Amino acid sequence: MLFKVFAAFLRAGFLGFGGGAAIAPAIHKEAVDRYGWVDDGTFNDVLALSNTLPGPAAPQMSAVIGYRAAGIGGMLAAVSALVVPMAVLVVVLISWIFSAVGESADKMLLLKRSTVAVFPLVSAMLCRLMLKFYRQGSEAIGPVRTVLFSLVCLALLYLGVDNGFVILAMISLAITSAAPWPRWFCYIMVVPVATLLFVHSDLVSTLSMTVPDYLEWSVVLGLLVAGAVGLWTTPAENGLPDSTGEAGLRPVLGDLGRIWAVVLAVCVPLVMFCPLLRSSAYLALLAGMTFTGLMTFGGGPVFIPLAIGLLAGPSSQIFLYTKERLMQYIAIVNALPSPIISKLSAVSGWDMVRRVADSGTAYSGPLWLWASAGGAILVVAMVLPAVTNSLVAFSCLDRIKRSPGMKAMTKFILPVLMAIFLSVFISFMETTFHTVASFPGQSAISSGLQCVWLFCLFLWLQTRLRRIPDPLLILAAVAYGVIVL
Template sequence: MIGTVFWAFLRTGLLGFGGGAAIAPAMHREAVERHGWVSDEAFGDILALSNTLPGPSAPQMAAVIGYQAAGLAGALAAVAALVIPMAAAAVIVISWIFAAVGESASRLLLLKKATVGIFPLVAAMVTRLVSSFFRKGGRELGTTRMIALSALAFLLIDDGRYGPVTMPFSINNAYVILVMIYLSMTNAAPWRPVAKRLAFLPAILFLVMHADPASEWGLSAPWPFKAGVALLLLGLAVAALAATPSCEGRAGTGLSLKATARDLGRLWAVVLPAGAAIVLLSPLLRQGPFLGLMGGMVFTGLMTFGGGPVFIPLAIDLLAGPRSQVFLYSQERLMQYFAIINSLPSPIVTKTAAISGFDMVCDLAGRGIADNGVLAVAGNLSQGTVTFWAVLGGAMMVVAMVLPGITNSLLAYASFDRLKRSPAMQALSLYILPVLIAIFLSVLINFLRTSAATIGAFPGRSALWGLGQTSFLFGLFWWLQGYKKKIPDVAVIAAAMIWGLTVL
């Protein structure tokens, strides 16, 4: 079973361009359709929780599904398969592109051509999942209500101010999902109708306070007021949950909170001493800049609600420029890194963590890019020794980024078992569906726009060519999705890459 989990999430990682919501269709295909480790409903719960808990969402989802399938070993196998191969690939590709002679435009162009054809493939998978979610929600909530709620969520959510799509109100996905959870609880409570209508007011106020236009117009509320509104929502949600009678026939997650906490305790009991021993043994890893970067990665990971769009500005604050917490890159270099990292599958957060840890160790050894304030402390080490410690340094940064988040997700999902037996939570999946549909629609638009713009910018091509190729590939992959049981994923991915290298 461990091997099955590993290979399933390795395949998922190969289709995980963008991470987070973008990786969900590939994960749904493996976990729900192919292996049946979780149900459709449970998958929606896992996806919703991963977008509301601190930490990158894709590794959290992998950890919960892997744990459901094969316990703690399954969780570790799922996360490792999802993030480690592509994190290693990111380090190798970036080192190749920025080798001794520096940047190579031809190499970067080759990489873009080899990967941009996969973007329409992921878009087709996202479209299939949106269609499935919409049909399910339409049966339960009604088609008109699903369209209205999905459209409202689409206008509210923030798909990333640093991407090609910016929503009018730009509210973080996590805040919208939290409000939907709150409304599902209060709507199911045995309260009078007037009380339920009044419960909408603090929810609306909460969303307004966290919308970007409020900040831009100088309407930002002081943090004590924001905290007070958040506590009011929490109190009303708890009161609604307590007032709603339980429903014993409702199936929960099947996880024991006590057993999950015990497994995680064992994991941390191994990771912490092992990490401390590695740091003490290395003349490079025990240096202040490396330890500072590791602490920054833990903090950044816990502040990354969702994935890439939230992580990018946090990574800039952490890594780029003299005002950053750890001056490792110039902003121009970090943007070049992001361009390369985004052309590779799997979550952007783990690839960035891996390359930053690798580069930090190389800089400390006097073998790095040498355009920052990191001073070499051990320049007499052999190249092989430096590479060894650099690889370990990159791996430790990945662990620092994802381990706190997957700990949160496993504990939260195990705690979810009792809540799922309440009618206040039975409607949660349905109320979350419009938000998930809105997130996926934004991902779909991002991928199609990025694909068309990238193809159109290739030498000798035009914007019309890029739009035509993207539309053709999207339609082709949409059609091929109907034959997914006959055509292996690897063959479709290989075909997309070959098309990019030969046609685009």
């Protein structure tokens, strides 16, 4: 079973460009369609929950599903398969690209050619999952409301509201409508929800307004408290279950406690033993990246500007890169699958240890070994708190799974997920168009035709020839980009 979990999330990781919502179709195909570890309803809950909790969404999804499939070993296998291979590859690739600056332009062009055709492949997977969610939403709340809510959520996303806040707003309204509260209170709840969406949108900057931080987070905290109270006060149809389902809270806390104990037992002596890792510069990076990860809801798109503020330029908290170099790193990281956060954490940890070594700090042993340890510790620091959040939250969620409030949340969350997938779909197709247009000999018309052709081809292959394995489709996309484009 552990091998199946590892292989499944390894395949999903190679299709997870950008992480988060972008990787959801690949995880859905493995966890729901192929192996049946979770059903559609549970998968939707996991996806929604991972986008509302701090930390990268993709490791959170893999942790919950892996745990439900094969316990703590399944969780470790799923997260490792999703994160580790690409984290190692991106460190090697960036070192190779920037080892000879004169060749970096050619290497970047080769990287773009080899990955650009994969974006239409992931877009086709997103399209299929959107259609599936549309059918489920139509059965639950009707086709008109499904489309209407999806368009409203899509408009909110394009107004700059983060995925997590849109999901939190929809969850709050759904739970409030199902709770045994007076109707006037349900109408009043629209005010804090609208306030939440407004203060976290681009309209604030457009109108040159300043919103105090305490107002932003007090509204978020208020909605979280109201949602929790609404769920607990809503009686279950057949009574609340006595246990927390397959993954009860007590065994989850026990398993997480053992993982944290092992991680601390390994990492603390390692940091204390190596002068490079216990340097003030590396410890500041470790603390800064961990805090940044906890402030990230959903993953990559939110993490990137926070990482720039942390790492790039003289005005940043930790001056590790120039803004130009960090943007080059981000371009490479975005061109490769798996979560952005884990890849950028691995690279920054590797580079910081090497910088400390270049500053004259004495150490023993090979530098590549300590640099690898520095990158690995940073990846663990970014992923483990998020995994802990997701497993604890979903275990608590299982306690009230039969509550009408939870059923209302599950139904109304589908349009939000459709809107998120649609925004990612549009972004991927735009990325494909602009990347192909930047290649020599490509015009705007030919780039548009290439985008449409690749999308239709992969959609047809996945619809009509479902037995084609995903690795073969990935290899075909890479070969097409290198040979044809």
